[in-house]
Amino acid sequence: MSAAPIYLDHQATTPLDERVLQEMLPFLTSEYGNPSSPHAYGRTAARAVRTARRRVADLVGARNEREIVFTSGATEADHLAVVGAALAVRPRGGHLVTTTIEHKAVLAACRRLVDHHGYTLTRVGVDRYGRVHPADIAEALTPRTVLVSVMHANNEIGTLQRLAAVADLTAPRGIVLHTDAAQSAGHGLLDVTELGVDLASLSAHKLHGPKGVGALYVRGGLRLTAQQTGGGQEHGLRAGTPDVPGIVGFGAAAHLITTDAVPPPSRVRALRDRLQRRLLAAIPGATVNGHPHLRLPGNLSLTLPGTEAADLLDRLPDIAASTGSACATGSAEPSHVLTAIGLSRERARATLRLGLGRTTTDADVHRAAELIARTARALSPTPAGAA
Ligand SMILES: Cc1ncc(COP(=O)(O)O)c(C=O)c1O
Incomplete structure (x- = not known):
């Protein structure tokens, strides 16, 4: 053989880390409650989702676990971040800034705003190492810019960006800063508070968790327009019964990283x-x-x-x-x-x-x-x- x-x-x-699988298994078998249900099964599921939310918040340096919104992955998180943030502040302006090396999920979300909602988009270039220069971002900003999206680590060439320097440009102007951190979060490289980002996309399967689950970090107080409405789950930002086993697995994978068990x-x-x-x-x-x-x-x-x-x-x-x-x-x-x-x-x-x-x-x-x-x-x- x-x-x-x-x-x-x-x-x-x-x-998938074997320890993550072990934490998930009960939620695929005996603990099948819907976290919204008012009985013991529901309460067990809700408790497990709360623990996972705390663990993912700790992984990315979020101040409050309510800043974590579970999604089906980084693709959905990117979409909710870019489209949801831009639409929420539409009256303030319709200009977006991103880079030429973003993942397709971000580029497609920007394109949707351009094609269907009348936004304009500036794609800032990178140097030969794949680094975005904050001065180039500064030059791209206009009084109508409402959102800047710069990925933290590139999925093809691995280059890391200086997000704190970008946040120094966006924060004083009240511009929302989003980062796709799907590739960096698993290496303990992401601290949203230290970097000053408003939104960060995450994916469990990039850090030895299960596929089909991710999250968006949403800085407390930031408004987003939900892209999937219904039962009001995930603080009203992402309706639908949550994938409890997946979320538990994501939390377990995050916990292994923050407790140095890897x-x-x-x-x-x-x-x-x-x-x-x-x-x-x-x-x-x-x-x-x-x-x-x-x-x-x-x-x-x-x-x-x-x-x-x-x-x-x-x-x-x-x-x-x-x-x-x-x-x-x-x-x-x-x-x-x-x-x-x-x-x-x-x-x-x-x-x-x-x-x-x-x-x-x-x-x-x-x-x-x-x-x-x-x-x-x-x-x-x-x-x-x-x-
Ligand atoms: C940088 C980046 N963003 C987004 C994604 C999409 O993540 P997901 O598979 O969780 O939707 C990936 C993975 O392919 C990625 O590498």
């Missing part, structure tokens, strides 16, 4: 750095995308000139990784993130995204380096160098 492929796609999703980010960073060193040494012309230091600890976006990343991965059945170039499932277009940092279409198509995580081992790094280097050299038109 062949061994399972080495999982190097932690930016796409992460495996390996520190320095461990995965060290493994990533080793893989990076080995691949750069073994593959002539290979380059790393993203910021050299200010990036997610497990992210390694590599351009291997002369290759097609999709071909490379086809020849690497023992490695589970992503091409860095497909901007959406099934799309042949090069990634908008890679082109935004200045890569040609050809270099974008030669880009591989390796995502290391909590479950990555030394042996994985050793074997992955060997397999990727050998295959890339075999595909490259100028084979040279030693393994």
